[in-house]
Amino acid sequence: MSRPLDGLLVVAVEQAVAGPLCTSRLVDAGARVIKVERASGDFARGYDSAASGDSSYFAWTNHGKESIVLDLKAEQDAAVLHAILASADVFVQNLAPGALGRMGFGSDELRQTNPKLITCDISGYGDSPAVAGKKAYDLLVQAESGIIGISGGPNELGRIGISIVDIGTGVTAYTGILEALVARGVHGEGRGISVSLFDVAAEWMAVPFAQHKHGDGGPTRVGLRHPTIAPYGAYETSDGQLTLLSIQNEREWQRLCANVLGRPELATDDRFSSNNARVEHRHDLEAELSGVIATLDAGTFQQRLQDAAIAWGMVSSLDDLLAHPALRTRDVTSSTGGTIDLPAHPVRTTGSTSDSDTAPVPKLDQHGAAIRKEFT
Numbered sequence: 001m002s003r004p005l006d007g008l009l010v011v012a013v014e015q016a017v018a019g020p021l022c023t024s025r026l027v028d029a030g031a032r033v034i035k036v037e038r039a040s041g042d043f044a045r046g047y048d049s050a051a052s053g054d055s056s057y058f059a060w061t062n063h064g065k066e067s068i069v070l071d072l073k074a075e076q077d078a079a080v081l082h083a084i085l086a087s088a089d090v091f092v093q094n095l096a097p098g099a100l101g102r103m104g105f106g107s108d109e110l111r112q113t114n115p116k117l118i119t120c121d122i123s124g125y126g127d128s129p130a131v132a133g134k135k136a137y138d139l140l141v142q143a144e145s146g147i148i149g150i151s152g153g154p155n156e157l158g159r160i161g162i163s164i165v166d167i168g169t170g171v172t173a174y175t176g177i178l179e180a181l182v183a184r185g186v187h188g189e190g191r192g193i194s195v196s197l198f199d200v201a202a203e204w205m206a207v208p209f210a211q212h213k214h215g216d217g218g219p220t221r222v223g224l225r226h227p228t229i230a231p232y233g234a235y236e237t238s239d240g241q242l243t244l245l246s247i248q249n250e251r252e253w254q255r256l257c258a259n260v261l262g263r264p265e266l267a268t269d270d271r272f273s274s275n276n277a278r279v280e281h282r283h284d285l286e287a288e289l290s291g292v293i294a295t296l297d298a299g300t301f302q303q304r305l306q307d308a309a310i311a312w313g314m315v316s317s318l319d320d321l322l323a324h325p326a327l328r329t330r331d332v333t334s335s336t337g338g339t340i341d342l343p344a345h346p347v348r349t350t351g352s353t354s355d356s357d358t359a360p361v362p363k364l365d366q367h368g369a370a371i372r373k374e375f376t
Contacts (some may be wrong), residue, residue, distance in 0.1 A: 002274055003030025005181075010034070011081070012065070013072075013105070015042045016208070017163050019094035019122050019139070020061035021170030026090065026177070027064040028345050034282040035065045039212075039363045052338030054361050056228065057163075059172075063332045064359030066367035068292040072103045081105065084373040086114055089190075090177055094122035107192045118180040118190040120173050126196040136197050138163040145201035150208055151225035156200045178352060220267060224298070224315070230285055231256070231276040232309045234315055241298040244316040245305055253309055260301075261292045333360035 008031040012023045020042070023033045035042070044057045051059035068078040078106075085091060091110060101105060107119035108166050124136020142148050142165055152158025176193040184190055202209075210230075212218030219227030221286055222349075224244070226232035234242040247253050258264040265271055268289060271281040293301060305312040314320060319328065328344040337360075 002171065002319075003028075004010075008032065008089040009084075009087055010092065012036065012091075012099060013093040013095060013157040015094065016044050017057060017061060017166035018043065018169040018173070019092055020058075021167060022120070022122070022173040022177070023064070023092050024061045025171070026376060031090070033065040035067050035362065036070050036081060037067055037364060039069055039071065041069075041253060045364070047371055051332075051342075051361075052334035052340050053336040056335045057149065059332055059334055059340065059361050063361045065237075065362055065363055066371060068363035068368040068371045069365040070312050071102070072105065080298040080372055080376055082113075084371070085117065086270045087375070088117060090118045090181075092120045092122070092173070092177070096135075096291065097121075097123050099126060110188055111192060114190070116184060116188070116190045118177060118184065119192045119193045120177055121192070122156065122173055123194065123196045124168060125198045126194070127329055131198075138166045138197070141165045141201050144357055146205050146208070147199055149181045150221060150227070152221050157221070165197050166202045168204065169197045172200050173323035178322055179341075194372045225282075227295055229275060230282050235290060235293045235301075237293060237296050237298045237301050243298055243302055244313045244315060245303075246311040247275075248311070255308045256305075256310055258312060260291065263292060300369055335361040335363045335366075354361070 003190045008026075010026050010031045010033040012019060012033055013036045014020050014023060019033075023035070027033050028279075042058065042062075044061075045055055047055040050056045068080075070081055072078050073083060085105075091107070092106075092304035103108070106342060107121055110119055111117050121130070124141065125131035125134050140149075142160060145165070147165075148157050148159060151160060173193070173195045176195060180191050180193055193279055208218040222233075224242070226246075229247070232244075232246045234244045236242055245256070247256060250267075254264075254267040257267040270277070271284055272278045273290075296304075302312055302314075304325055316324065329341040331339050332342050332346040333339055
């Protein structure tokens with residue numbers, strides 16, 4: 001079946017994760033993506049070799065693209081890129097701010113030449129002069145945005161275990177491009193959009209920001225607990241396993257007390273009679289819950305939660321993820337010809353019958369000669 005972006009040409013001067021993830025979503029939607037790399041290649045190619053010889057990061061975010069190596073400081077190669085861009089619908093770049101502009105590929109200039117072009121500039125901290133030149137990678141922005149400051153346990157800071165800011169920025173940029181494509185369909189002109197890692201992370205911090213600035217104070221680090229909802233966290237059973245449970249309203253709290261804990265009187269205890277009261281008396285609450293839960297094995301505890309219609313979840317290992325009944329995967333062909341399975345695209349489209357992806361991960365400059373021939 002046809003895909004939403006079939007026939008669109010995307011040019012990407014990109015590296016690492018945020019830009020490549022954005023354009024990989026465009027690939028999945030049907031667009032043709034030409035990835036421009038330097039002679040040494042996107043440095044994410046070398047992050048590891050777990051994906052049948054390819055980097056796991058690179059295989060995830062670059063399968064289905066075409067690779068061409070260009071030295072944009074060389075007149076002949078710069079001319080090749082200008083020729084490609086003359087036919088392009090979308091241009092995405094996440095190099096250092098101003099780097100491409102100094103080589104004649106600034107987004108405003110490109111849209112003057114090709115008015116229907118949509119440009120997307122991805123940066124670390126935006127264009128404020130105070131921080132525009134500051135290097136930015138995922139962990140650094142997790143730290144500077146305050147995400148790390150509220151993550152981890154009471155006595156230990158904790159990084160989010162994946163490159164969450166890169167991922168969020170890539171998906172946000174993809175959303176912005178789709179909006180710009182809709183606008184172009186209505187008004188007939190392209191537009192420039194920009195997204196920064198810091199803006200994405202800061203916007204995600206809206207709730208703790210508001211609590212800190214306008215309320216009684218922002219959240220502190222509480223490990224596997226929710227800072228403002230109780231009970232909502234992980235509890236250890238008699239066999240040493242951790243199970244998360246989540247109470248979202250007073251009806252669930254009453255069922256938890258009566259049907260799971262066998263302690264209906266806790267539901268009307270003044271210390272626990274509302275969420276605010278439970279948060280205020282969290283120490284006493286945790287003692288009461290843990291005292292009962294620690295006498296149950298995980299299977300019994302989880303079955304009681306299920307029977308009482310209480311939301312719960314396992315604290316899964318990577319082995320647990322691989323065996324999870326909800327996991328969907330798709331096949332990706334590595335640049336070495338091997339086949340790996342990766343988690344499937346999260347969007348399922350009506351009429352689509354397969355989660356497989358047969359387009360391979362490109363070798364460096366694999367399509368360079370053909371692209372040069374096509375556009376020059």
